[in-house]
Amino acid sequence: MRALASFVCVLAPTGVRATGIEGFKHNSWTSEQGAPGNVVGLTQTPDGYLWLASAEGVFRFDGLSFEHIAPPPDPRFASAIPTAVFADRQGRLWVGFNQAAGAAIYRDGALHAVPMTKAPPSLLKFAQRRDGAVWASWGGGGDRLFRYAQGRWQVMDRALRLPAGEIASLAVTPDDSLWVSLGRSREAGMLARLSPGAARFQIAPDQVGFTMLARAPDGGLWVSDQYATRQVRDAGGRLPEVPSRFAPVSGAAVPTLAFDRRGGIWGTTRGVGLFRAVRHAGTANVQRLGEGRLLSSDATIETFTDREGSIWVATDAGLDRYRPAPVARLSSVPPDVQDGLKLARAPGGAVFVASAHQLFQTRPEGARRIGSGLGRVGALCSASTGVWAVHGGRITRHGHGSASLPLPPDSVTPTACVEDRAGRLWLNGADAVWLRDAGKWRRHPANLDGSALDLVRDPTGEGILVNTGRDALLRLTPAGSQRVGASQLGLGTLTALWTVGDAAFVSGATGVARVTATGIRRLSSVRNPWLVGVRGMALDRRGDAWFLVRLGIARVSARELARGFATPHATLRHRLFGAPDGYDTRGQAVSFRGAQVASSADGRIFFATRAGTLMVDPALIARNLVPPPVTIRMVTAGEQSRRDPPAMLRLREGLHDIRIAFAVNSLAVPSRNRTFFRLEGQDSGWTAAGLRREASYTNLKPGRYLFRVIAANPDGVWNRTGASLAIEVPPTFVERWPFRLLCAAAAAVLLWLAYRIRLRFVARRIRSRLLDRLRERERVARDIHDTLLQSIQALMLRFQLASDALPPDHAARRDLEAAMDRADEVVAEGRDRLRDLRRSDGLEDPEAALREIAGRQLVGSAVAATIRSSGTRRPLDAGAWDELASIAAEVLFNVARHAHASEVLVELDYRGSGLTLRVEDDGVGIPADVARDGRRGHFGIPGMRERAGRIGGTFRIGARREGGTSVIVTAPAAMIYRGGGGTR
Known part of the structure; x- marks a missing residue:
């Protein structure tokens, strides 16, 4: 069995289409990526989280990180291990445990025990019917089937007369029937059905082994056992009119099944890897996948299909995912790193691939080898019927009407060929181009000024166009040559030349040009940097263009392409397919010439790469219309954390720093999810999260805030409602208004005291100045009184003596007495003024x-x-x-x-x-x-x-x-x- 684990074995005609395993992008998470080991259960809740039951506990996964969920604090769960997870229609998560711990339900960020009077040794499977009741089972003896309704558990084995046997699984079909698969041994089993309103189980007549039950997206019931992987009931609970059946998988033990959106059925084996059953063109194919190639372990336990169509596989090593990818690899066509792959499209629309000395023709169901042991294939090009291939010293036509011609007498094996409209064959050689005309080869006289790297039909006439690796093309006809100059192309050094329909395309350092009978149009790489390094291009049925570029594969709609050629400097809307889409390689070396891209009649596009032939089927590329669920995962403030917080969160007083972890649960390509967040009341606009899933804020002021997260999935489908969290930052005592009022009052008192102190200081200074002035005035008054007034009085006495000496009737005496009277008035007025100077x-x-x-x-x-x-x-x-x-x-x-x-x-x-x-x-x-x-x-x-x-x-x-x-x-x-x- 271990031999089967090292490769993919396809029980079908050689080759696969994009509906094979190669049409899915594989990712795995093991302990190195933080995933738990020994995963035994998978489910997804409506919020988009993927839940895992493992030997290491319960985990939830958002596509980027695994988060451990602690068991309930009940002592019964202390050493119990999760054995099953289940999401009911109400969005609740149920977890079953072993060691008779019973069940738990996830609520408010934690697991809570759902008490059972007598729990079984373990709970392995869950199911739910329309009435909302949850059913649980375990696989051993004794009480096996339990029903939870109205807040309590009931044992249902004897009440419903469930037959004896080990319960393998439960399933509910669209008619609300409860189905139970039981086993008497590892080889023999039975199906029991509890119809709506029935009082007991009925034994179904189906012959089954010990098997799991799986419900398909259409409601049908499937099993996989030693007899086959098959449908046993349709959506109405009846036997299917046209049974769908696949061969049994050798070594598989009790497979669990999951269904993808491309019609495939995925199954576990518990020891021999993974298998996928799919029907192609009426043929039932079973592919097997083993450890070491797109699988982390052969011990595959559980499968699950998520809401975006990805298939998840639980193994003892971790977790694997298979996501429908736009880009698939044709595994039946080996890569050829020595001589390179060569592609050519035949007139009927079939694409031929030359690789590793073999020639393949692609078909809707895959690729068929039509030639082997050809030796090195130097060139491959389209013929009027089939394709021309240069190998074994000749050029041979493969397909309808085989033919073989000798090569021209040249020292170099041709690496490029083309058949023009007149049916003439052209080959390149050593600095020459050879033309086969009238049954003979002749060297064209044109001076190439280099090597002929690419040859294609000339859309404007009966000749060809030649790329010599310089900045111009050569137009050759049997009669002569003409140069298509650099000024007309404007691309710099030319890289590749190819044809699509009636047009020729040439790529260069600065873009791509289209050459038609009506003229030349260009696409500029200045505004479209993804156009650098274009190796080829093809159109699908809708007219959309698929470019092989340096960064991957780019798709441009027909309308955008027409707009781009009409406006050379326009920026083209495009989608780039890279590693997450299955393009995890690079284009071939530039020394490998010829067509690198080709489209088939059924609309598929093929690309020659270093990893082999890649294929895109536009019909299988579905836009993801599921808006990405957004949740607030964790809030951390200080030393406290709150998982799945309520819509309104009030922080503890004194906390002003907060970290908010959120999740965008579009699991397909998490790195391409676009996420924006903002804290209303703090942020002025939205912040792009990039790959971050956490926002941190510090020094938040007291108040109310609203944190919002919105996101878009990789296909641009928005969840603009997103998730929100109202946050209240309460003020501390020192931040409340009474304290602020007290502070204001204290400040006012301090200001008043400062004012009083300042006023006293100013008053003291002014009083000091006034006192100085007053003292100076008193000094002046004393001086005037003691000097001037006394001197005047003394002078008046002398005048009085002089007057008394004169006769009474003397005229001078009268004048002196009048002057002395006036002097008395002046002295009196002086005394008054002196009193004014001393008002103190x-x-x-x-x-x-x-x-x-x-x-x-x-x-x-x-x-x-x-x-x-x-x-x-x-x-x-x-x-x-x-x-x-x-x-x-x-x-x-x-x-x-x-x-x-x-x-x-x-x-x-x-x-x-x-x-x-x-x-x-x-x-x-x-x-x-x-x-x-x-x-x-x-x-x-x-x-x-x-x-x-x-x-x-x-x-x-x-x-x-x-x-x-x-x-x-x-x-x-x-x-x-x-x-x-x-x-x-």
Whole structure:
């Protein structure tokens, strides 16, 4: 059996089409890629996760990473191993365990035990009927069949009279029948059916071995045993009218089956690898696959078909996947790295392939060898019937109407050939082109200026086009030659030359040109860099173009191709097929000439590569229309993680950093999924995730956020709803508004204290300056009093003595006495001014000082003055009081001279905030402009404002509503009160 594990054995005619195993892209995950070993169960939940039951535990897979799910915390599950996984119609995941642990269900990011009164040694299979009840079984003796409904388990063996035997599997068909396969031994088994509404199982008459049951996509019931892999019931539960049957697989033990979308059936064997059964052209084929080639282990246990059509196989080494791939390899045509593959399309549409001294003809069911032992095939080209092949020293026509001709007398074996429209045969040689005309070979006289690398029919006439590897083509006819210049092609050094229908195509360093009878059109690689290194191109039935390029295979729709040739610098929409699509090789070396791409009559496209002949069947390329499921997989904040979080998540206080892991569960080609995320309230736009499946945010401010993820699968089908997670970052105490209010209040208090301190400092400095001024004024007053006034008085005494010496009627005496009277007035006025310079005398009784000022300033007028005070009297600062008293004197002086008033009120108002001086009269008032700016040429009002400003106070003057003028001066407590303190 191990011999079967080293190669693919095809029980069919030689060759396969894309519907064979080669039509599937294989991937495997073993322990090296993080996969668990000994996988025994597979299923997929509606959120797209692939779930695995293995000896290492329960895992879920998003196409990129395996995530272990811990068992339930119940002690019964501590050492139990998962034996089965099952996704029911409600999207719940069920897990069966051994060691009599029972079952568990996945909910809210964890597995939870589903209690069983008496659990069996293990639960191996699950099924669900329309009523929502879940059925479970195990394969040994005793209680074997269990039903879970309305929150409890029931044992159903005896109640439903299930026949004796070991249960292999369960299945529910579309008519809601529950089928059970049982085994009396490893070779003999039976089928039991519980029809809808039936009270007991019925034994089916089918002869089966010990087998698993599988439900096909059409609802049919299949088994695979020592007799055959076959359908036993149709979707209605009846015997199939036309039984579908495949030969049994030798060595297979209890195969499990899965169905692909190309009509194939995949089966496990538990020891001899994997098999695939498929019907081609009415012939039933069974292919086998073994370890070492597209399979991680021969011990294949379970198969599963996911929602995107991929086949998953569980083995004891890990996990294998077979995804329908656009690009398949013809395994029956061996690669030829020594001489290279050669392709040619016959007029009827058949594609011929020369490889490894053999010639093959492709057919819908595969490729058939039509010649072997040919020796090195130097050239292969299309003939009027069949193809021409250069080998064995001759050029031979294969296909309809065989013919063989000698080669021209040249020292080099031809590597290029072409048959023109007139049926003439052309071959290349050593710096020459040979033409067979009238049954003879002759050397064409054209100067090649190089080697003839490629020969194709000339779309414009009866000759051919020659690529010499330079920047121009040669057009040869039997009569002469013509150069198709570089200016017309504009491609630089030419790479390859081929024909498609009635057009010739040539590729070069800067793009591709199409040569037709109507002219030359170009596609530029400047806007289409994928066009660099084009080796060939063919059209499918729809007219879409398939290019073999350096990066892989590129498909361009017929409409895009026409637009590109009409607009040479246009950017073409295209799809590139690379390694994930089955193109995991490169094109052949440039030294291997001839056609590298060819299309067959049935629409398939063939490509010559280093790995062999690759094939694309456009009819089998289906667009994946399944929007990729998107989930929030894990949220980590601080030391805490939450798997599958709820739609609304509130973080713990003090946490401002968060990591959000998400999954895009389009498992076909995860690397090509396009994913974008954003955190509304933080991000200004969407962020492309690339291959990342995690987003991290730090220093989030308290508030509410919405995290969103959207994705598109490789075919551009979007899930724009995606997944979302509302996140609340709660504020800590120091981030809440009461704390902020306290901080604001504290800041206000600090500012107030700072203001008070600053005010005291400024007041102290101002008082110091005022005190200095006051002392200077007192000094000046003393000096004037002690010097000037006394000197004047002394001088007046001398004048008085001189006057007394004169006769009483002397005219000079009268003049001297008048001058002395005037001098007395000056001395008296001087004394008054000196008193004004020393107003600090009124500090102990400001009201008396104001009365004295009023008496002096109002003398000679009819104005009656009222002096009063209010509030608690406080000791005043000398410097500030001096400024305030000076303002009062100036106001009263103006009242006496300008107000025409009868009464004036002078009031001092003591307050905690400061002292207010109010002077109000009932006179004629004051114009608004005079109150604002003062009289032109007078400095009384500006001076009073300056005095108020010097003590940090305010000065307001204006007309009273009831008539007269009001002057209000306010001095702050810090300035006016001695010590600077206000009332508290």
